[in-house]
Amino acid sequence: MKTRLVLTMCGVAILGLAAEARAQTSSSLTQAPADEAAAEVETIVVTARRSGAPMWTVTAGDSTVLLVGAIDGVPRSVAWRPDALEAATLRADRILLGTGVQGSLGDILRLIWRSRTLTRLPEGRTSADYLSPEWQARLDALEARYRVDHSRKSFLLSSRDLLTDQLDFDRDTADDAGDVVRRAARKARIPVRAVTGGRGDQLVEDLLTAPPERLVPCMQAAIEATEAGAGPVQQRGEDWTRFRVRAVLDSPLEKALGRCWPWGDPTIGPQLRAAWIEGIDKALAEPGVTMAVAPLNLVGGEDGVLDRLKAKGLEVSGPDWR
Template identity: 45%
Template sequence: MNSPQRYLAAFQGLALLLAASQSVAQEPAASENAADNAIVVTAQRSGAPMWTIDTPSGTIILVGEIRAIPKTTPWEPARLEEATRQADRVILGARPRISPGDVLRLLFSGSKFTKLPDKTVASEYLTADQWARLSALGAVHEEDYARQSFLLTSFQMLRKELRFNRDTADEPSEVVSKAADKANVPTTRAATLRGEDIIDSLADAPPAAHIPCLNAAMDAVEAGPAIVEQRAADWRRYDIPSVMANPLESALGQCWPWADETLGSELRTIWVDKIAEVSTAKGTTLAVVPLRVLAESGGVLDQLDARGFDIAGPEWK
């Protein structure tokens, strides 16, 4: 292993802040409403699925992002750039803070992340059916998965056999980040995660913890490369349940870090807290959020809906 990015690329109580009633003095001015609506319309013309939340003082736009959008997907990043330039603030996903010590730790502990522990082999952890399935895929693709960590095997299968991260277009977070930077729109991250915590989360997980990820990755590989284009097409058609059910999206959601009980839960809570925080801010907030975090059962949209936020946008369940 020569770079921690290989393993980190896969990254990121709520108080009800809306009063039951608002006086006339608290209502946003008509011109402010019009400006917020114009930004929403512009953002929607990009073709990316999004949800809006109207607050007493402004609007929150939640853009549902999927990673690795094929270049063949007909969406309009320029419209999202235009909306970003008009926004009052931008929120992007959690970012790991990697120290030199974290890098050294990864470099000197490489085998701990790439190999199964204590010279064990995959068949010792898997059922007979799971091992037969993994062996068959290894034979077809001329790979030996016997000693590799299940997480590395999963990512390798998705990357090499599905090639889902090849010939991709800019992702919404990249588009928004660049546009906000050029237009000097204030940008914050949902959180900054310590590299030490991320590495510990990965290092402490036993091999069995990654078996659901491996099973989902095998499902995706067996479904074939067509699921890559289908996932993006469903995203563009706002068919959120179909995106969530896509074997590729399912595999990405069942793998680290999202499947980690502590880290994944923290990433979801961060978003709910951040959205609640900006619900009192004046003007338009544009946030780019991983679609799986938004639309999964019990995810951010479900939590916000349960707490009384008025959410407009595509059906997500």
């Protein structure tokens, strides 16, 4: 588990560098007349909405953004048809996909060198030093049920263990919206841009120096999601394919993912959020069609991207997110 966590953190920097490289790809497309382009956008919208991935259309003059709300860990048992989303991707002029990090080999090596800081609580401390008696008792009950010990593990590691090892939310999963769009864009040579959410050294510094107290809300949400069991995980996936946005955002698992690192981190989370808002604003200043695949909790959550775009007076159409 320790190795898996370190590799996950290293992967953040590696994926960021890879995304930055992919963003160098470019293509030139001939712009259609206004009425013809509008009909084409409408076709994309109708097609993509049959895909099972909630999508909104945002227009500003001659610019259109198709904003797809993605979730992690869609169960394979949940039926959805990604072929329609793939077809819609092929009609876009450019893609915004994933959050990149400007990292370096030194950042990765620092994570590996300091891995104990990421996996253990401070020397001489246990989870009971940070959780209230009520929450500690609930954690103790889960430890007894699954025969594990989280007393000395860092909350970063313990929260992921609860969600992945005990709740199994990310096992036996189908392709998510980002996977589908990435493959289709690569095959069609559609330019892909990663939304850069910060520097690798900042990310590493935050991981290594964040006090355990900062992760208490994440730990509490992970305990609640694990207590709820696998049923809500399945329901979350089904709600996502049926565009029940509010139900997905209110699910115990989605709440936990939104309160944990990186989105729930008070330092990294706002940087990622600001990077996505800036990226979508730039896309709305470019003519043509941009498809953006962003986390659903960022898109439809409270004061999320959709709320902000609507407040600006832009035309937003798609599933109800409020």
